[in-house]
Amino acid sequence: AQRVTQPEKLLSVFKGAPVELKCNYSYSGSPELFWYVQYSRQRLQLLLRHISRESIKGFTADLNKGETSFHLKKPFAQEEDSAMYYCALTDSWGKLQFGAGTQVVVTP
Amino acid sequence: EAGVVQSPRYKIIEKKQPVAFWCNPISGHNTLYWYRQNLGQGPELLIRYENEEAVDDSQLPKDRFSAERLKGVDSTLKIQPAELGDSAVYLCASSSSMNRGAEAFFGQGTRLTVV
Numbered sequence: 001a002q003r004v005t006q007p008e009k010l011l012s013v014f015k016g017a018p019v020e021l022k023c024n025y026s027y028s029g030s031p032e033l034f035w036y037v038q039y040s041r042q043r044l045q046l047l048l049r050h051i052s053r054e055s056i057k058g059f060t061a062d063l064n065k066g067e068t069s070f071h072l073k074k075p076f077a078q079e080e081d082s083a084m085y086y087c088a089l090t091d092s093w094g095k096l097q098f099g100a101g102t103q104v105v106v107t108p
Numbered sequence: 109e110a111g112v113v114q115s116p117r118y119k120i121i122e123k124k125q126p127v128a129f130w131c132n133p134i135s136g137h138n139t140l141y142w143y144r145q146n147l148g149q150g151p152e153l154l155i156r157y158e159n160e161e162a163v164d165d166s167q168l169p170k171d172r173f174s175a176e177r178l179k180g181v182d183s184t185l186k187i188q189p190a191e192l193g194d195s196a197v198y199l200c201a202s203s204s205s206m207n208r209g210a211e212a213f214f215g216q217g218t219r220l221t222v223v
Contacts, residue, residue: 004150006150009148032208032209043111043112043214043215043216043217044151044199044201044214045213045214046211046212049209049211051209052209086150086151090208090209091208092208093163093164094139094156094158094163094208095153095156095164096141096153096156096201096212097153098143098150098151098152099150100148100149100150101149101150
């Protein structure tokens, strides 16, 4: 069965420092991968997806099929980046599955 | 556009009582998901609909949980009877197609507390 693993429950970084959230997946087929974000008191929303290959709010994520990873990166963290981040995978049948999430706290 | 609408936002019930959650997806979205999110964990899929058909309900505890999506629009999720372990946030989401890259839009969730 497919699985999404986010090894860090909490990441605390200083404003202006780089931040990297790790995501590893296990899936025998070709997955679609996403990062979703939940800001305080807001609903869960899409941040970016690997098929778009775009940078959103300064974040990028690269799919590494060899390492089965989809890590999220931002070179300079901002206070407004403080949120809960979830890595997610869609399998061949359209099932959307989430990791346990990483809480990011950016301190000034 | 209000987005995905869920009600109620909060519900407190005693164990063994029934409870129902309602979800109105974004207009035109064929795919509807129900997730359960326990404290400190990611959302876990309970059931997925394509129009009115449940295409994935393998994670739904069918002895006490049921769901329906009449006419392929609104959906309800029911628990009967509720247990203490059912306390969680129940999330509804919808997306526009079975395209695996399609974005899922989430509701605000219903926070259930079973006492």
